[in-house]
Amino acid sequence: MHPMLRKAIEASRLAGEAIRHYANQVQKLDVENKAHNDFVTKVDREAENIAIRLLQRAYPDHAFFGEETGKQGPDSDYEWVIDPLDGTTNFLYGIPQFSVSIALKYKGRLSVGVVYDPLRDETFAAARGEGATLNGRRIRVSERSSMQNAxxxxxxxxxxxxxxxxxxxxxxxxxxxxxxxxxxxxxxxxxxxxxxxxxxxxxxxxxxxxxxxxxxxxxxxxxxxxxxxxxxxxxxxxxxxxxxxxxxxxxxxxxxxxxxxxx
The missing domain is CATH 3.40.190.80 (D-Maltodextrin-Binding Protein; domain 2)
Structure with missing residues (x-):
């Protein structure tokens, strides 16, 4: 496995652990509006910080672009793009459909990507040229040949x-x-x-x-x-x-x- 993909998976899973911890405490969370119908909580920020800290320790010369913290780090050919809690509204309403998304770009081109579902413990992962997997097993798009029954x-x-x-x-x-x-x-x-x-x-x-x-x-x-x-x-x-x-x-x-x- 691509070493940076392995780190991205580790970061997504640690962020997911934090999200699971708060999943049954939503009523106690302070919710802010970044914009109309655009919510953010301490869970979003904590999950993002967890992912960035882990990746920064491994790659201190890389740049980061997080939904909550914006761009940070040195100028670099490597940039991590992070959504710590995609589906915050679902999370707040107790709807079990949200995820952690972490990608790495090298010279502007996507090279690593992970989407982690913390409730189903499903890790979708890909590295450029190495295919895509779900919990380590290779995945492919569907074979449907038309819009009929798509x-x-x-x-x-x-x-x-x-x-x-x-x-x-x-x-x-x-x-x-x-x-x-x-x-x-x-x-x-x-x-x-x-x-x-x-x-x-x-x-x-x-x-x-x-x-x-x-x-x-x-x-x-x-x-x-x-x-x-x-x-x-x-x-x-x-x-x-x-x-x-x-x-x-x-x-x-x-x-x-x-x-x-x-x-």
């Missing part, structure tokens, strides 16, 4: 500055023929589910780099495709993400084309 994941816009009308148009063209749409609430896990074949495809607008970095590499290493809604390679910067196995991806992109031409 199961798709998504995220529904809920903030005032998001274009709900555009999203509803995409939903309208993607729903037909499918087995249904799921909105679990942790984009990092949604992408891991595409990588492992649990979802055939996924789309969402306006995600952050820390939400998707690890998941992007998981999908690529599991044989899937990921892009923005136009099929271009801007998903890391725009946060507009379309991901699926190659055949479903092609059909999703085709259906989205007449909608996205207007934007």
């Amino acid at each position: 199961l798709l994941g998504t995220g529904i816009p809920f903030r005032a500055n998001q274009n709900l009308d555009l999203y509803l148009q995409t939903l309208k063209v993607l729903v037909p023929d499918t087995a249904g749409i799921r909105r679990p609430g942790s984009a990092a896990l949604d992408l891991a589910y595409v990588a492992s074949g649990r979802f055939d495809g996924f789309w969402e607008f306006g995600l952050n780099e820390w939400d998707i970095a690890a998941g992007v590499l998981l999908i690529q290493e599991a044989g899937g495709l990921i892009s923005d809604m136009h099929g271009n390679n801007t998903h890391m910067s725009t946060g507009n993400v379309l991901a699926a196995n190659p055949k479903v991806f092609k059909e999703m992109l085709k259906r989205l084309h007449p909608v996205m031409q207007k934007y």
Whole structure:
């Protein structure tokens, strides 16, 4: 196993332990609003600090970009991108769907990615050129050949500055023929589910780099495709993400084309 991937897994699991510790004490937590409908707790901060401290001890010359602490560390070709608790709202409401996401970029290119589900004890991991795994076993995207009976994941816009009308148009063209749409609430896990074949495809607008970095590499290493809604390679910067196995991806992109031409 790639040594930096091993460290990323260790960091994600330690952060996950802290999250599990607080999972039954949510009512006692102070909750802050970073923005409207964007919550943060001491759990987010503690989990992020745990992950960063472990990685800093191993790699003191690396840079870090955390959801809660922002950018820190020296200028470096190596940058860790960390979402300590993806799905904070689910966590606060007792919905068991949240995760830790840790990725490493080398010279701007994703090289390591881990998404850890602390409640199910599932570790989705990937290193560039080495494939993707779930708890050490190799995973691949689904083999579904069309949108017929495909199961798709998504995220529904809920903030005032998001274009709900555009999203509803995409939903309208993607729903037909499918087995249904799921909105679990942790984009990092949604992408891991595409990588492992649990979802055939996924789309969402306006995600952050820390939400998707690890998941992007998981999908690529599991044989899937990921892009923005136009099929271009801007998903890391725009946060507009379309991901699926190659055949479903092609059909999703085709259906989205007449909608996205207007934007």
